[in-house]
Structures are given as C-alpha cells and as structure tokens.
Amino acid sequence: MNKYDFQKPTWLIIIGLVILGMWITPGCSKVEETAVINPTLPLLPEVTPSATLQLVSTPEATFTEEATPIPTPVPLERPQYEISAYLDYPNQQVIVEERILFSNPAGKVLQEIDLVVPPNNWWGVFSIQEITAGDLPLERYSLTGVKLNLVLGDPGWQPGENLELRIQYTLNLPQQNALAGYGPSPFGYTSLQTNLVDWYPMVPPYQEDTGWLIHDPWIFGEYLVYPAADFEVSLKLGTPGLIVAASAAPTAEGDPLHYSLTAARNFVFSISPEYQVLEEDLNGVKVLGYIFPYYQGPGQAAFEATLQALALYQDLYGPYQQPSLTMVQADFNHGMEYEGLYFQSRGFFDLYAGSEKSYLVSIAVHETAHQWWYGQVANDQALEPWLDEALCTFSELAYYEHAYPQSVDWWWSTRVNIYQPTGRIDRSIYGFQEYDDQYLNYRNATYLQGAKFLAALKDQMGDEAFYLFLKEYGTRNQDQIATGEDFFQLLGEYLDFNEMDWLEEYFLLD
Numbered sequence: 001m002n003k004y005d006f007q008k009p010t011w012l013i014i015i016g017l018v019i020l021g022m023w024i025t026p027g028c029s030k031v032e033e034t035a036v037i038n039p040t041l042p043l044l045p046e047v048t049p050s051a052t053l054q055l056v057s058t059p060e061a062t063f064t065e066e067a068t069p070i071p072t073p074v075p076l077e078r079p080q081y082e083i084s085a086y087l088d089y090p091n092q093q094v095i096v097e098e099r100i101l102f103s104n105p106a107g108k109v110l111q112e113i114d115l116v117v118p119p120n121n122w123w124g125v126f127s128i129q130e131i132t133a134g135d136l137p138l139e140r141y142s143l144t145g146v147k148l149n150l151v152l153g154d155p156g157w158q159p160g161e162n163l164e165l166r167i168q169y170t171l172n173l174p175q176q177n178a179l180a181g182y183g184p185s186p187f188g189y190t191s192l193q194t195n196l197v198d199w200y201p202m203v204p205p206y207q208e209d210t211g212w213l214i215h216d217p218w219i220f221g222e223y224l225v226y227p228a229a230d231f232e233v234s235l236k237l238g239t240p241g242l243i244v245a246a247s248a249a250p251t252a253e254g255d256p257l258h259y260s261l262t263a264a265r266n267f268v269f270s271i272s273p274e275y276q277v278l279e280e281d282l283n284g285v286k287v288l289g290y291i292f293p294y295y296q297g298p299g300q301a302a303f304e305a306t307l308q309a310l311a312l313y314q315d316l317y318g319p320y321q322q323p324s325l326t327m328v329q330a331d332f333n334h335g336m337e338y339e340g341l342y343f344q345s346r347g348f349f350d351l352y353a354g355s356e357k358s359y360l361v362s363i364a365v366h367e368t369a370h371q372w373w374y375g376q377v378a379n380d381q382a383l384e385p386w387l388d389e390a391l392c393t394f395s396e397l398a399y400y401e402h403a404y405p406q407s408v409d410w411w412w413s414t415r416v417n418i419y420q421p422t423g424r425i426d427r428s429i430y431g432f433q434e435y436d437d438q439y440l441n442y443r444n445a446t447y448l449q450g451a452k453f454l455a456a457l458k459d460q461m462g463d464e465a466f467y468l469f470l471k472e473y474g475t476r477n478q479d480q481i482a483t484g485e486d487f488f489q490l491l492g493e494y495l496d497f498n499e500m501d502w503l504e505e506y507f508l509l510d
C-alpha cells in the first residue's frame with residue numbers, strides 16, 4: 001500500500017439507470033452506428049431551422065454610475081470568449097453565437113485578423129451567418145481551410161485596443177471519422193455520442209515576425225496552438241434526456257446550462273443520452289467520469305487511475321488549476337486531451353482485463369498528465385509535439401514508479417521497448433514524410449523516444465532535482481505557450497549539458 005493507492009470511490013452515481021426510468025423516448029431519430037470510415041455521402045437528415053430559437057446572450061454591460069468610462073481600455077490579459085450554443089440533437093446541428101473580446105496583440109495597427117476555424121476542416125460543416133467587428137468597419141472576410149481571414153477598413157485596429165468580434169454560425173456536425181485520410185477525431189457524432197471539440201472560431205497566437213500563427217491540419221497529431229483564454233459558455237438542449245460532459249462543471253443547471261472557465265486552452269462538450277456518471281471529490285477538484293452502460297468495471301478502473309494520477313501529478317508537477325477534471329469514454333478508438341476533459345479510447349475499455357498492466361490505465365494517466373503538459377503549459381503541437389507528448393508518456397512511467405513499482409518493467413517492455421524506438425524527438429508532425437508508415441515513426445520518436453529521453457534525464461539528475469525542474473518549468477510557463485528553447489534554457493540552470501553527450505541520441509544539437 002502506498003499513498004497513491006486509493007479506496008474504491010465511496011459512491012457511484014448511475015444516472016443512466018435513473019434516466020432510463022424517467023426517460024420518455026424523445027422524438028429523435030438515432031443515427032446508425034458509424035462503422036464506416038470516410039462515408040462518401042452526407043448522412044445528416046434534412047435540417048429544419050429552429051425558428052423559435054432564442055439564443056442566450058449576456059446583456060450589454062451598462063454603466064450605472066455617472067462617472068465617465070475610462071477612455072483608454074486596459075488591454076486584456078487573455079481573449080474572452082462568450083459562446084451561446086443551441087444543440088439540435090435530432091439533426092446534429094449546432095447554432096452558435098460567439099463573441100470574442102481580445103486586445104490587439106501586435107505593437108502596430110492591424111488591418112487583418114486571422115482566426116482558426118477547425119470545424120471548417122470538414123466539408124459542409126461550418127457556415128457563417130454574420131460577422132461584426134465592433135466599431136471597426138469589416139470590409140470582407142474569407143474562409144480558406146481552417147483559416148478565417150477578416151479584412152478591416154480604416155483606421156484599422158489600433159495597438160492596445162480591445163475589439164469584440166461577433167460571429168453567428170451553424171455547425172452541421174459530421175459523423176465521426178468522416179474526414180477522408182485523417183485519423184479519428186472526436187469532433188462530430190456517432191449513434192452514442194456527440195462531441196463538440198475545437199468547434200468554434202478561435203484566436204491563434206500572434207508573432208511579431210510572422211503574424212497570426214495557424215498551422216495546417218495533418219494526417220495525424222494535433223496542429224492547433226492555443227493561447228490561454230477565458231470562457232463563458234451556455235448550451236441549450238432542445239432534447240430531453242441528454243447527459244452533458246464538459247470542460248467544467250456547470251455553474252447553473254437547467255436549460256440552458258451555463259459554464260465558466262478561466263485560463264483555459266479550449267472548452268469542449270461531449271453529449272450522450274447513455275452516459276452513466278462517476279463522481280468523486282479530490283481535495284476540492286470535482287472529478288467526473290462518463291461511461292457507457294455495461295462498462296462499469298473498466299470505467300471504474302480508468303476513473304480510479306485518473307484520480308490517482310491527478311493526486312500524484314499535483315505532488316510532482318504542482319497544483320491542478322481547474323475546478324474539475326472529466327474523463328469520457330470515447331465512442332472511437334483514440335485517446336484525446338482537452339482542457340479539463342479527456343477522451344479515453346473505447347478499444348481500451350474493451351481490452352481491459354482487470355489489472356493496472358493495461359493500456360486503459362496507462363493512457364488514462366497519460367491523458368490526465370496533459371492537464372499539465374498541454375493545459376497549464378501549452379506548446380506548439382504541430383512544430384514541437386514532443387513537448388507535451390514526451391512529458392505525458394513519461395508521466396505514465398512516473399505513475400507506475402509511484403503507484404505500482406512492480407509493473408514498471410511491464411510498462412517499459414509493453415509500451416516502449418517492443419517498438420524499438422529510435423531517432424530524433426524534435427521533429428514536427430510534418431517531419432516524418434520520408435517513412436512509409438509516418439504515424440508509427442512519429443509515435444515512436446515523439447512519444448516513446450520522448451519518454452526514454454526524460455527517463456534518462458531523471459537518471460542523470462536524480463529524482464528530486466528532476467521533479468523540481470519540471471515543477472519549475474510548469475510554474476514559469478503557467479498559462480503560456482512554452483518552446484523547446486524554454487525547456488532547455490531552464491534545464492541549463494540545473495545541469496551542465498557538457499556532461500550529456502547522450503543528448504545527441506534524441507536531439508539535433510547545434
């Protein structure tokens with residue numbers, strides 16, 4: 001027994017059973033199971049506009065005092081998103097009003113703004129009804145791939161000025177896996193699950209030399225770079241009996257549901273009529289699990305691993321900054337991290353045989369670690385995917401070393417050594433095109449070599465100094481987008497690189 005061994009959670013709420021008892025079958029026509037990848041025909045039923053829809057929006061701020069408002073607005077620390085969405089579940093359509101309030105990030109007048117619009121990576125999914133740019137004249141806008149370009153008229157967007165963009169748009173959700181040539185993305189729906197992830201236009205980072213930073217999607221890996229932002233989100237459901245998992249617990253129940261989350265990379269939802277809910281409080285953090293019926297054994301195991309990992313990583317990496325963490329059983333074979341919520345591959349639930357020596361547990365703790373390495377400290381996922389993936393794969397090892405030391409050898413042999421990973425870690429998601437199996441080589445280098453590198457670093461530094469370094473890396477880069485340079489610059493304060501000729505095995509050195 002050690003401190004990371006947990007009791008079984010004291011209570012398990014099986015909302016699904018209650019819902020089944022109460023649920024009067026809604027008038028939704030369920031979509032057939034999507035076993036087919038890349039369907040060539042859109043399977044959405046005819047969409048009927050919800051004419052009576054009343055979008056929920058926050059009233060305009062009004063000054064109640066006589067005092068004159070301050071003429072020069074204070075630049076915002078982070079972009080502020082206010083998103084009101086209506087989910088038409090039977091038609092798998094989302095009607096959205098989005099406001100983004102943000103400050104000119106450049107030290108100069110800007111005539112153009114680029115937003116990144118991930119849903120436009122799917123054909124026929126994203127359509128804009130209206131865009132306005134506050135008091136500034138919006139001359140035109142265009143949508144190319146995942147980039148939404150806005151061209152402002154004179155006088156342009158002044159340095160230091162705040163701007164409120166309003167975008168009204170509709171999503172006709174795709175079936176999951178509907179994007180030809182791409183790996184499974186959680187975005188879209190199956191017969192069991194509707195996932196709103198990367199589902200709204202978002203502000204990319206701005207770089208002085210190159211401007212707005214938007215990468216192209218790739219056939220694997222992630223391509224988005226998320227500046228931290230604040231979110232006020234409301235979700236209206238027209239259909240009774242739906243259970244909603246989200247990046248945060250709702251601040252107000254009912255319909256619509258309201259959510260608030262600060263310093264977050266994104267805000268996501270997963271919705272199903274079938275979820276059973278697990279819930280536990282871990283030192284003030286609400287931990288939730290959403291699983292499908294008949295998966296209580298593996299669901300409980302993944303949930304407990306999440307709790308253990310959350311406790312362990314708070315010790316190793318520093319406090320968890322969000323009020324909740326949610327695990328969702330994916331209706332697809334892939335794990336994926338988001339702020340405050342992660343998806344766990346359906347396949348790992350199916351394969352679970354009752355031991356911690358399983359991918360269900362390894363990947364649950366991997367995805368939990370992303371709340372630090374992705375959430376609290378973000379990175380350019382396209383150009384430096386190793387920065388979060390190596391740390392999270394290593395975090396699996398850290399979990400076994402602390403909670404199940406007898407299973408460390410299993411982890412090395414099953415998760416890493418069996419693939420005999422070699423090669424440089426510091427490559428972008430586009431940097432594997434010389435290989436027949438790009439994904440395999442990307443995975444081996446970024447995740448597995450990445451974990452080997454960090455384990456070797458821990459051996460070199462000793463556990464205490466190594467974890468102090470990681471904690472400091474987390475603190476210094478909290479809510480920022482860190483780079484490999486930041487990582488090594490800080491590491492240089494802890495050790496002498498001249499003693500580390502083995503680094504060449506993993507990195508291209510100057």
Ligand SMILES: [Zn+2]
Pocket residue numbers: 337366367370388389392
């Ligand atoms: Zn990962």
